Amino acid sequence: MSFSTVVNCVTLAEHLNDPTWRVFDCRHLLSDVGYGEKVYAEGHLPGAFFLHLDRDLSGPMNGANGRHPLPDPQAFARKLAAAGVSATTQVVVYDDAGGMIAGRPWWLLRWIGHERVALLDGGINQWIREDRELSTEVPHSAHADLDVNLHDWVVTTEDVHGNLDRQAFCVVDARGPDRFRGENETMDPIGGHIPGARNRFFRDNLDADGCFRPAAELRREFFALLAGVEPAQAVMQCGSGVTACHNLLAMEIAGLHGAKLYAGSWSEWCSDPARPVAR
Known part of the structure; x- marks a missing residue:
């Protein structure tokens, strides 16, 4: 059996010593890029490797491609293969922010053609709530082979700009409602949103414990x-x-398949003042 959306702590605990499973700690703070490595060193799930949002889960910035451009698919696959990930490996990713960061490697793995990836529901916070052990040991693994079979799941700024009049697809913005309205913008130089975009704050996907809400509720709201x-x-x-x-x-949990990612997102869109802004 393989998992492609989320797993709970009970399931992961049963497979911690399973050589066909790999776990990745993806904790990160946008305001402190060294945070993830620091807390990983202080304690992580046994056997978990570390992935850094900026270095491992993003590519280089050029000033016009957003704050977290997609990584080179082959380079990303090599990083995973160095941790022993092959086509048959079940990957589990986690963070301490309800999946805010770990959702990115979950999507990246599927983007490069690896369907056996799931997010730990509730992350390390839920793991600790269940009184499960942590480790400071850094794991090692023999290299594996991992091929890239890239999916066409990415739209470009040109696609989004061309869609303003055609409305062939619907853009959904995951930022908080205040930033969507152009208020309290602290991350990017310009506040607002892409004209015609709809707002779905990502935290609305979670319950009070930081776990994903039931599929039926998510389906109804989407x-x-x-x-x-x-x-x-x-x-x-x-x-x-x-x-x-x-x-x-x-959306995958809700059984709603096929949506794509505008990877550059608002930080790429607003890098050119000629692009329209809605508030």
Whole structure:
């Protein structure tokens, strides 16, 4: 049996010593890029490797491609293969922010053609709530082979700009409602949103414990948000293409398949003052 959306702590604990499973700690703070490595060193799930949002889960910035451009697919696959991930490996990713960061590697793995990837529901916080052990040991693994079979799941800024009049797809912004309205913008130089975008704050996918809400609830709310638009005609975005993956995961949990990612998101869109802004 393999998992492609979420797993709970009980299931993961049963497979911690399973050589066909690999776990990755993806904790990160946008305000402190060294945070993830620090807390990983202090204690992580036994056997978990570490992935850094900026170095491992993103590519280089050039000033016009957003704050977290997609990594080179082959380089990303090599990073995973170095930790022993092959085509038959069940990967589990986690963070301490309800999947805010870990949703990105979940999506990246599926993007490069690896379907056996799941997010630990509730993350390390739930693991600790269940009184499960942590480790400070850094794991090692023999290299594996991992091929890339890239899916066509990404839209470009040109695609989004061309869609302003055509409305062939629906853009959904995962940022908080205040940032969507152009208020309290602290991450990017310009506040606002892409004209015509709809807002679905990624945290609305979670319950009070930081676990994903039931599939039926997510399905009902995304249906209402899309208002007749097919899931495959939805494009998820956020500030930099990270929390948008959280909405993509929520849609998969809800059984709504086929949505794409605008990876550059608002940080790429607003890098050119000629592009229109809505508030």
